[in-house]
Amino acid sequence: MAAERKRGGSRAGTVRTSPVRAGAGGSSPAPDPLRLEPARLAEVLANTNRPWVSLKAAVSLDGKLATARGESQWITGEVAREAGHRLRAAHAAVLVGRGTREADDPRLTVRLPGGDASGEGGAGRGASAQPARIVLDSGAVTPPEARCFAADGARRILIAADGAERGRVGRLRERGIEVIACRGPRPDPAEFLPLLRARGIETILVEGGAQVHAALIARAAADAVFLFLAGLVIGGSDAPGWCATLGIDRLADAPRLELAPPVACGPDLLLRGWFRRG
Numbered sequence: 001m002a003a004e005r006k007r008g009g010s011r012a013g014t015v016r017t018s019p020v021r022a023g024a025g026g027s028s029p030a031p032d033p034l035r036l037e038p039a040r041l042a043e044v045l046a047n048t049n050r051p052w053v054s055l056k057a058a059v060s061l062d063g064k065l066a067t068a069r070g071e072s073q074w075i076t077g078e079v080a081r082e083a084g085h086r087l088r089a090a091h092a093a094v095l096v097g098r099g100t101r102e103a104d105d106p107r108l109t110v111r112l113p114g115g116d117a118s119g120e121g122g123a124g125r126g127a128s129a130q131p132a133r134i135v136l137d138s139g140a141v142t143p144p145e146a147r148c149f150a151a152d153g154a155r156r157i158l159i160a161a162d163g164a165e166r167g168r169v170g171r172l173r174e175r176g177i178e179v180i181a182c183r184g185p186r187p188d189p190a191e192f193l194p195l196l197r198a199r200g201i202e203t204i205l206v207e208g209g210a211q212v213h214a215a216l217i218a219r220a221a222a223d224a225v226f227l228f229l230a231g232l233v234i235g236g237s238d239a240p241g242w243c244a245t246l247g248i249d250r251l252a253d254a255p256r257l258e259l260a261p262p263v264a265c266g267p268d269l270l271l272r273g274w275f276r277r278g
């Protein structure tokens with residue numbers, strides 16, 4: 001992948017050396033925009049039984065996740081992609097849906113210049129250098145050979161429906177992949193998120209796709225959005241936006257976010273927002 005071939009820039013561990021900057025110039029360093037804010041995180045952990053959930057996507061200026069043919073690599077540039085790795089490092093787990101797993105076969109690992117995957121205080125990952133990797137896949141059709149299930153010491157989890165074929169589930173478990181079976185035809189965030197929290201996972205970065213983002217927003221189970229916005233227009237109603245149908249007819253019913261000022265990310269912009277509650 002291009003991101004792995006070209007790893008220019010300095011070690012991106014602190015805001016001073018980060019290529020992602022809030023504003024230009026300025027004498028004192030701005031807070032690191034890729035770090036989870038402790039007060040917001042503590043509030044969610046204290047008041048819910050689920051992990052903190054951040055949604056992340058790299059999108060065109062018109063909010064598209066991919067072309068109508070499903071091409072999405074690469075919408076944003078190298079600096080934004082490195083920032084994406086830093087975001088992974090800041091979370092205890094990274095989650096994708098079956099659609100993204102099949103389209104991109106992502107590794108979901110942290111790959112940063114200098115090889116640092118530790119994140120802020122290890123992001124609650126215990127001994128593993130890498131965040132846990134999670135796939136949402138009702139039928140457990142993801143093969144154990146999927147790149148995100150490579151055995152490197154990180155936790156690997158597949159969230160399936162309880163009707164998933166036993167043979168597939170067995171083959172995954174034989175390779176050390178944890179399989180969590182949920183009720184109903186599709187795993188419901190209201191069921192699997194508390195199960196992940198009970199397994200010690202307190203922060204999750206959800207990297208799409210559109211259907212999974214929508215499922216989490218619809219369940220009021222998303223806390224933050226990190227959108228990397230490229231100066232690129234894809235257009236068309238067939239190209240997917242970053243959030244699939246929410247079934248909202250009235251603006252008054254649309255979830256609103258508190259937005260932070262955009263942050264320059266090489267030629268791209270990072271937009272951050274936090275869902276308003278109550």
Ligand SMILES: NC(=O)c1ccc[n+]([C@@H]2O[C@H](COP(=O)([O-])OP(=O)(O)OC[C@H]3O[C@@H](n4cnc5c(N)ncnc54)[C@H](OP(=O)(O)O)[C@@H]3O)[C@@H](O)[C@H]2O)c1
Pocket residue numbers: 056057058059064065066070071072075096097098099100101103104136137138139186187188189207208209210211212213215244
């Ligand atoms: N630009 C970016 O940053 C970016 C990031 C990610 C993906 N993408 C692109 O987005 C596309 C994939 O997105 P997508 O929306 O088609 O797929 P997706 O959201 O990744 O996966 C959707 C699938 O997840 C499974 N699933 C299990 N539980 C679910 C639940 N509660 N809610 C929703 N889905 C659940 C379903 O399959 P089962 O019914 O079989 O379980 C569903 O079909 C690809 O083209 C990919 O390249 C782009």
